[in-house]
Amino acid sequence: MPAAAAARPFRMGPARSPRSPAWWSPGPSAGILWRMPRFPGAVPSRLPNVGTTIFTVMSRLAAETGAINLSQGFPEFSAPPLLYDLVAKHMRAGSNQYAPMAGTVALREAIARKVEALYGTRYDPEHEITVTAGGTQAIFTAITALVRPGDEVILFEPAYDSYAPSVVLAGATAVRARLAFPAYRPDWDEVRRLVSPRTRLIVTNTPHNPSGTIWSEADLGRLEALVEGTEIVVLSDEVYEHMVFDGRRHESCARRPALAARSVVVSSFGKTYHVTGWKVGYVLAPRELTLEFRRVHQFVVFTVNTPVQLALAEYLSDASLHLGLAAFYERKRDLFRAGLAQTRLSLLPCEGTYFQLASYAGLTEERDDVLAERLTREGGVASIPVSAFYAQPPHDPVLRFCFAKNDDTLARACERLARARW
Numbered sequence: 077m078p079a080a081a082a083a084r085p086f087r088m089g090p091a092r093s094p095r096s097p098a099w100w101s102p103g104p105s106a107g108i109l110w111r112m113p114r115f116p117g118a119v120p121s122r123l124p125n126v127g128t129t130i131f132t133v134m135s136r137l138a139a140e141t142g143a144i145n146l147s148q149g150f151p152e153f154s155a156p157p158l159l160y161d162l163v164a165k166h167m168r169a170g171s172n173q174y175a176p177m178a179g180t181v182a183l184r185e186a187i188a189r190k191v192e193a194l195y196g197t198r199y200d201p202e203h204e205i206t207v208t209a210g211g212t213q214a215i216f217t218a219i220t221a222l223v224r225p226g227d228e229v230i231l232f233e234p235a236y237d238s239y240a241p242s243v244v245l246a247g248a249t250a251v252r253a254r255l256a257f258p259a260y261r262p263d264w265d266e267v268r269r270l271v272s273p274r275t276r277l278i279v280t281n282t283p284h285n286p287s288g289t290i291w292s293e294a295d296l297g298r299l300e301a302l303v304e305g306t307e308i309v310v311l312s313d314e315v316y317e318h319m320v321f322d323g324r325r326h327e328s329c330a331r332r333p334a335l336a337a338r339s340v341v342v343s344s345f346g347k348t349y350h351v352t353g354w355k356v357g358y359v360l361a362p363r364e365l366t367l368e369f370r371r372v373h374q375f376v377v378f379t380v381n382t383p384v385q386l387a388l389a390e391y392l393s394d395a396s397l398h399l400g401l402a403a404f405y406e407r408k409r410d411l412f413r414a415g416l417a418q419t420r421l422s423l424l425p426c427e428g429t430y431f432q433l434a435s436y437a438g439l440t441e442e443r444d445d446v447l448a449e450r451l452t453r454e455g456g457v458a459s460i461p462v463s464a465f466y467a468q469p470p471h472d473p474v475l476r477f478c479f480a481k482n483d484d485t486l487a488r489a490c491e492r493l494a495r496a497r498w
């Protein structure tokens with residue numbers, strides 16, 4: 077159809093209906109409604125293989141079917157009221173205009189103090205810390221800033237879904253190292269084989285979504301040895317840094333001088349403070365990498381929500397809030413695992429994050445995406461098929477459940493799963 081025909085106006089019913097309120101009066105175009113015309117050309121996609129993410133699909137299905145939603149990774153509960161009061165305080169005090177591009181000084185200084193206390197490394201707030209609109213923007217910006225067309229980026233699969241599209245948009249190639257079911261441990265000999273002269277970046281993620289595994293000091297040692305003498309940058313996704321269980325410690329790249337010198341470390345306040353919808357996070361990186369990061373950051377978001385930054389700066393001064401998170405989620409993990417033990421699913425270890433993997437090997441031959449959909453519709457519990465985290469899914473018999481939910485929600489989900497038909 078020619079574009080002009082598509083754009084022709086059409087008339088719809090009387091401009092004023094009998095139910096129009098008394099104050100209603102027709103505007104200049106009253107009585108003529110335009111159907112949105114179609115774009116007249118082709119739109120070649122930069123991401124032709126990407127559709128709606130599985131997280132949106134499963135959350136929508138859960139809402140449609142009334143299933144308990146353990147699919148998408150977000151808490152069901154609120155932050156302490158103090159955090160909201162602090163945001164309101166700063167809004168009312170008039171802090172509602174653009175913050176400095178790199179983030180408010182107060183928040184960057186608070187982050188520097190937190191990181192120094194945790195990992196023993198002093199990052200300079202002026203040149204080495206940048207506040208971002210959440211972890212995803214930090215990852216996208218880092219890849220866009222540091223990766224050139226033709227470069228290779230090593231990812232560990234299963235991988236958080238934003239890494240590969242960011243690499244493709246940078247004109248680079250994603251090279252995949254495998255974290256194999258059921259242990260999901262890195263095979264460092266394989267990673268070594270994947271490194272080439274074109275490797276620009278290695279993306280790491282500990283604690284790991286979706287497997288709930290954490291990397292050990294020895295893993296970071298292997299990574300450090302692997303990149304020594306190269307110009308490879310490490311993009312270290314540590315958004316679950318405060319959710320590490322059983323008395324173990326989080327192995328941050330910020331802990332090790334040789335890795336910190338070549339790492340862009342990403343964290344997210346959304347995960348730490350139960351406010352995923354606020355989309356505020358930060359990046360730690362040596363000044364040379366920060367300079368390039370900020371060159372792009374200033375044109376991607378320029379700057380991040382001012383009153384929230386100021387509130388977070390104050391909130392961060394109470395270290396018990398982030399230090400207590402591991403115990404908070406460890407209790408939920410234990411509760412959820414005890415409930416799942418009453419089902420026919422087999423549990424994989426969960427060392428960190430708020431995700432629990434469960435294997436259904438031997439229960440059904442269904443593919444994980446097929447089973448996840450059926451369990452949502454029939455069983456009333458939504459999960460994520462782990463195949464969603466791969467370019468070429470192996471369809472291992474495993475589903476991911478998010479346990480950042482109220483205790484009674486977790487209990488009800490376990491009851492439903494115990495009754496599920498396999």
Ligand SMILES: Cc1ncc(COP(=O)(O)O)c(C=O)c1O
Nearest residue numbers: 210211212236285315344346357
């Ligand atoms: C591994 C991983 N990285 C990054 C993010 C994104 O964090 P944010 O919500 O702060 O953008 C998520 C969120 O689910 C995640 O699981």
